[in-house]
Amino acid sequence: MVDKFKQILADLISQKGKVNLFAILKMDEYTDKWTVIVSAPWINATTKNEVFALMRDLMIRQFTPEEMATIARLGIFPNDEHIVQELLKYKEGAVISEDEKVNGNIVHNAHILTSNSPPLQV
Numbered sequence: 361m362v363d364k365f366k367q368i369l370a371d372l373i374s375q376k377g378k379v380n381l382f383a384i385l386k387m388d389e390y391t392d393k394w395t396v397i398v399s400a401p402w403i404n405a406t407t408k409n410e411v412f413a414l415m416r417d418l419m420i421r422q423f424t425p426e427e428m429a430t431i432a433r434l435g436i437f438p439n440d441e442h443i444v445q446e447l448l449k450y451k452e453g454a455v456i457s458e459d460e461k462v463n464g465n466i467v468h469n470a471h472i473l474t475s476n477s478p479p480l481q482v
Contacts (some may be wrong), residue, residue, distance in 0.1 A: 363415035366420045385470040399444040411436045448477050
């Protein structure tokens with residue numbers, strides 16, 4: 361599934377531009393289901409629903425119905441969201457394979473597919 365998520369990330373970048381964070385995590389009570397977290401400079405209150413629909417469509421095209429059933433949540437966040445800031449501390453390509461607390465959540469497994477901190481606003 362990680363390779364398919366990488367393809368979704370590539371498709372997302374080609375359609376929308378830079379992505380600051382794309383992470384897939386198995387966390388909290390969803391030990392066998394993925395949570396997908398996406399953050400980009402072009403995500404805001406106005407574009408959030410559009411991006412959610414785009415991600416949903418990309419996933420439906422990439423995954424079988426059985427694979428889709430392993431995805432519990434899809435989080436589309438602006439860069440200043442606290443969980444995004446916590447996950448940006450991990451480098452691109454990082455893998456969490458043991459229980460680790462992130463933003464008050466227990467992450468059981470995670471793959472950070474891209475992690476690019478946005479420039480500081482001054």
